[in-house]
Amino acid sequence: MIRERQRGAVSIHAGFQALSVVVCFAVWFGLVTVVGGKDLLGGFAGYSLYAGIAVASLLLRAAYRADEDAAQLSGVFSARLNLAGRQTLFVGIVVAVFLVATKDKDISRVFLFSWFPVLYATLAATNLAMPHFVLPLVFSKNSRQRFLLVTRHGELRNEERFLLWLRRQQRMGITVSGILAPASFKAAHISAERLGAMEDLPRVFADLRPDVLLWMEPPVDTIELQASLALAESRGARLIFWDDLEQRFGARAWSAEVDGLNFVHFRKEPLESPLNRIAKRMFDLLVAGVAVCLVLPWLCLLVWVCHRLQSPGPLFFRQARTGLGGQRFEIFKFRTMHTGSESDTRQARQVDARIFPSGRWLRSSSLDEMPQFLNVLRGDMSVVGPRPHLPEHNCQWERLLSAYNVRSVVKPGLTGLAQVRGMRGEAKTDADIVRRIESDLEYIEQYSPLVDVVIVLQTAWQVLVPKSSAY
Numbered sequence: 173m174i175r176e177r178q179r180g181a182v183s184i185h186a187g188f189q190a191l192s193v194v195v196c197f198a199v200w201f202g203l204v205t206v207v208g209g210k211d212l213l214g215g216f217a218g219y220s221l222y223a224g225i226a227v228a229s230l231l232l233r234a235a236y237r238a239d240e241d242a243a244q245l246s247g248v249f250s251a252r253l254n255l256a257g258r259q260t261l262f263v264g265i266v267v268a269v270f271l272v273a274t275k276d277k278d279i280s281r282v283f284l285f286s287w288f289p290v291l292y293a294t295l296a297a298t299n300l301a302m303p304h305f306v307l308p309l310v311f312s313k314n315s316r317q318r319f320l321l322v323t324r325h326g327e328l329r330n331e332e333r334f335l336l337w338l339r340r341q342q343r344m345g346i347t348v349s350g351i352l353a354p355a356s357f358k359a360a361h362i363s364a365e366r367l368g369a370m371e372d373l374p375r376v377f378a379d380l381r382p383d384v385l386l387w388m389e390p391p392v393d394t395i396e397l398q399a400s401l402a403l404a405e406s407r408g409a410r411l412i413f414w415d416d417l418e419q420r421f422g423a424r425a426w427s428a429e430v431d432g433l434n435f436v437h438f439r440k441e442p443l444e445s446p447l448n449r450i451a452k453r454m455f456d457l458l459v460a461g462v463a464v465c466l467v468l469p470w471l472c473l474l475v476w477v478c479h480r481l482q483s484p485g486p487l488f489f490r491q492a493r494t495g496l497g498g499q500r501f502e503i504f505k506f507r508t509m510h511t512g513s514e515s516d517t518r519q520a521r522q523v524d525a526r527i528f529p530s531g532r533w534l535r536s537s538s539l540d541e542m543p544q545f546l547n548v549l550r551g552d553m554s555v556v557g558p559r560p561h562l563p564e565h566n567c568q569w570e571r572l573l574s575a576y577n578v579r580s581v582v583k584p585g586l587t588g589l590a591q592v593r594g595m596r597g598e599a600k601t602d603a604d605i606v607r608r609i610e611s612d613l614e615y616i617e618q619y620s621p622l623v624d625v626v627i628v629l630q631t632a633w634q635v636l637v638p639k640s641s642a643y
Contacts, residue, residue: 182234204283222270222279225267230259320348322351322400323357326356384410390414439578461549463545478534488507492563495584496582537635554584555585555587558579558612581616588627
């Protein structure tokens with residue numbers, strides 16, 4: 173029930189945005205042609221195709237990411253602006269792909285790409301308006317839902333998280349009419365009135381007549397569950413309960429139906445989808461193919477000259493790393509340290525005599541990693557993923573976080589979420605290592621083709637403007 177209301181609100185918002193995009197496109201076309209005095213070939217009819225592509229892109233994205241977008245739209249100001257940025261980027265990628273595929277020479281690139289700032293402003297405005305203007309219209313007085321909360325505990329587990337959820341749901345037309353809890357119940361930030369204890373449920377339900385009975389934890393047995401369900405449905409209400417598997421097992425859990433059976437799992441793995449794996453491999457081959465054919469040859473020549481001048485020796489540095497499924501493979505890098513300098517056994521430090529001068533530049537710009545595109549072509553690595561570590565480091569670091577080895581369910585990457593967040597260079601503390609691992613696990617659960625594109629673009633920018641943590 174809650175999810176359907178949320179998804180419905182996102183769908184209505186997507187339609188509202190689609191209409192706004194068409195209007196802003198028409199207005200911008202008029203400003204350019206009438207006010208700016210430009211005669212655009214084909215007129216509005218020829219250009220309207222791109223407005224249609226933008227609308228289709230937004231609707232497709234909304235259908236694919238409805239749950240995530242709902243949380244953003246009901247979240248804070250900055251979250252809604254960030255959502256507008258991601259929406260604009262997605263539309264831009266789709267339009268760019270269409271332009272390249274069709275080689276449309278009749279469209280003005282200047283007009284089209286000057287429209288994207290206007291598109292971002294339109295999407296940002298509609299996202300900001302969603303909670304304050306759209307949702308109140310969607311969830312009018314007749315469509316609001318009154319919740320009665322029930323708990324058997326004296327305190328609310330994970331109170332902060334629940335209150336954040338409750339504030340968001342209030343924008344979806346949900347109000348709390350009261351709570352049934354022990355006399356010792358304490359929840360400083362819940363404004364709902366305590367109406368009694370669990371044994372008062374039949375009386376309170378009859379008097380209050382709520383639309384939804386929300387248990388704050390699963391019922392303890394089937395008898396309690398059946399009694400609550402019968403009570404709710406006899407009054408035309410719904411029964412739902414907050415699944416607290418996360419508290420019980422110490423990890424976030426999801427339920428899923430597979431071929432008629434329900435299962436609980438603790439990690440989302442988008443890359444278990446064959447379609448996502450194919451898309452990721454195609455992206456890897458495209459990016460790595462361009463890098464190996466157009467960039468790597470002249471870069472090899474430049475590095476070879478630097479080696480001859482500062483530290484004669486092999487062009488490449490090869491080292492054993494662990495990859496998919498914990499299998500070992502040989503990684504390629506441009507050599508940045510003097511030969512025979514314990515480069516296999518010690519992490520590089522910010523001040524490290526083993527690194528020769530041009531090697532320091534290669535490391536800070538991440539150009540020393542470029543030969544790893546050969547590993548990508550070979551299938552040992554992906555362009556984006558958790559960075560591959562030394563086998564001995566795996567043995568040390570898996571003790572810090574029990575989920576460390578979950579990183580090995582995907583191919584290691586040339587770059588990753590941790591790297592674009594500035595987590596590069598020497599890991600000086602256990603906390604540094606844990607933050608990197610958590611970013612890797614977040615990437616595994618949040619993977620999408622768009623995420624890979626964004627990380628690659630951020631990495632390219634950091635090659636041009638290196639962060640201070642790169643050495």
